Amino acid sequence: xxxYDVIVIGAGLGGLSAGALLSAQGRKVLILEQSAxxxxxxxxxxxxxxxxxxxxxxxxxIKPIEDVFKKLGTTLQAEIDLISCDPVMSxxxxxxxxxxxxxxxxxxxxxxxxxxxxxxxRWDDFVDFCAEMADVSLETFFGMPADSMLDMLKMVNHQPxxxxxxPVFLSSYQxxxxxxxxxxRVLQCMGYQSLYFGLPPALVPGPYAMxxxxxxxxxxxxxxxxxQIPAALLRVGEKFxxxxxxxxxxxRVIIRDHRAVGVQLEDGSEISASVIVSDINAKTLYLKLIxxxxxxxxxRKGIQSYAYSKAVPMLYVGxxxxxxxxxxxxxxAATPEDxxxxxxxxxxxxxxxxxxxxxxxxxxxxxASLAPQGCHVLNIIPEGFYHLADKNWDAIKDTFIEKEIDYxxxxxxxxxxxxxxxxxxxxxxxxxxxxxLPQGAIYALQQxxxxxxxxxxxARSKNIxxxxxxxxxxxxxxxxxxxxxxxxxxxxxxxxxxx
Numbered sequence: 001x002x003x004y005d006v007i008v009i010g011a012g013l014g015g016l017s018a019g020a021l022l023s024a025q026g027r028k029v030l031i032l033e034q035s036a037x038x039x040x041x042x043x044x045x046x047x048x049x050x051x052x053x054x055x056x057x058x059x060x061x062i063k064p065i066e067d068v069f070k071k072l073g074t075t076l077q078a079e080i081d082l083i084s085c086d087p088v089m090s091x092x093x094x095x096x097x098x099x100x101x102x103x104x105x106x107x108x109x110x111x112x113x114x115x116x117x118x119x120x121x122r123w124d125d126f127v128d129f130c131a132e133m134a135d136v137s138l139e140t141f142f143g144m145p146a147d148s149m150l151d152m153l154k155m156v157n158h159q160p161x162x163x164x165x166x167p168v169f170l171s172s173y174q175x176x177x178x179x180x181x182x183x184x185r186v187l188q189c190m191g192y193q194s195l196y197f198g199l200p201p202a203l204v205p206g207p208y209a210m211x212x213x214x215x216x217x218x219x220x221x222x223x224x225x226x227x228q229i230p231a232a233l234l235r236v237g238e239k240f241x242x243x244x245x246x247x248x249x250x251x252r253v254i255i256r257d258h259r260a261v262g263v264q265l266e267d268g269s270e271i272s273a274s275v276i277v278s279d280i281n282a283k284t285l286y287l288k289l290i291x292x293x294x295x296x297x298x299x300r301k302g303i304q305s306y307a308y309s310k311a312v313p314m315l316y317v318g319x320x321x322x323x324x325x326x327x328x329x330x331x332x333a334a335t336p337e338d339x340x341x342x343x344x345x346x347x348x349x350x351x352x353x354x355x356x357x358x359x360x361x362x363x364x365x366x367x368a369s370l371a372p373q374g375c376h377v378l379n380i381i382p383e384g385f386y387h388l389a390d391k392n393w394d395a396i397k398d399t400f401i402e403k404e405i406d407y408x409x410x411x412x413x414x415x416x417x418x419x420x421x422x423x424x425x426x427x428x429x430x431x432x433x434x435x436x437l438p439q440g441a442i443y444a445l446q447q448x449x450x451x452x453x454x455x456x457x458x459a460r461s462k463n464i465x466x467x468x469x470x471x472x473x474x475x476x477x478x479x480x481x482x483x484x485x486x487x488x489x490x491x492x493x494x495x496x497x498x499x
Contacts, residue, residue, distance in 0.1 A: 002272040002273050003271050006030070008470075009253075009280055010032070012279045015470060017491075022491050033244060034250070038230045039230035044226055052377060055431075058219050068233075083367060085103070085220060087103060091331050099188075099333075125180060136161050145459050145475065171206035172206055187335045193215075200339045200342070202340045251264050252264040274466065275467075283438065296463060309444055311431065311437075314379060314380075329361060338357065352388055362376065382404050386428040393429040400425060442472075
């Protein structure tokens, strides 16, 4: 008899979501987390009285998260105190002519009309286009598996309007935006968001161009830090008997007769289970924890072909003044073409640029309790990457922190340099070591059109019986709502096939 009904490898959002839901089904579930902290990139930590978020900085598109908590017999709002972020964001220009986007479709349209009348006229058309596409996506991609063409047909049968938007996948994020907007100042408000999917606007699939619209559906910050989201999933799951074991890295998934039957930990101990759920990078799972000898020839080539997603450095800065900012999220102004040029000239060549596009998160604008009285927290995300052509992240880390603080002090956060009380950085190499993200890949696998839906590693393994995948590696991809939704999808599949 197995030790557990289900073992979940990893306490990221996908693992916690799946673990809680499977526990609610009455299963005996154990989550094995390699570190001492839950949440992966969606977590928080404290230093010198400041609480910083590890990676994820806000949550939006909350319906999939609401669906999970509803299925757990509660509500998202009852479990997490979500603070609405208004304004949505500020766009910071080097000449000081910043632009702040309000949390209002009507006010945002009026703002666009005031600077670019023709684009303002097309804002309403953009909203209409994105509103229906968002509704269709939430009813299909965020709640249904996409392991096969049959699954895709089921999505179309469930929501026939999906057919209307399938051709959008053949367009890029940039092409969709530029279909509606022409003015550089308007496009500067919408270019950076493509990087939320790990690629420049020219390579991100077209449907994600709805993000400037979905931001208007609401951007939220959990009071107490981003760790409150995984903490709530764990807390609710524990009410159903969910167990978690920290500092327990898995070295091998035990396979017998092409079925997953347990795991071996790095300390050599073994734990058996009827079902294994993996919330780690799919390439690591299949090529290191399982072994490609268990994969079909086609699956082996497929897994090996996936590119890792982007990596970024993250600066954690505690300051003793109120930053001269207006929003929780503050973007360095960049058009889609600016982002593309950064990608081709720097990411693809490994040439680090200390003065580039980036994001300044100001969590204490939303929640003052994250810092000592009179102080504030800033999470600064200057764009970067894992492979440096002629440098080493460990060697340049101190220089990187200094140069980035200098750069952001010039125009983004005037006065920043003189008010720093604490500064640290997680480099892509740090994320690889601490979170076991290969090459610091924050979204696991690249999210271009060739790695979407049926082309992404299946939620229900096609090679190993009793093995299921959640998290950024599988459908619907990386990001807070997407990874939580993956847990819902996997738990439904397990309920169907493992009873």
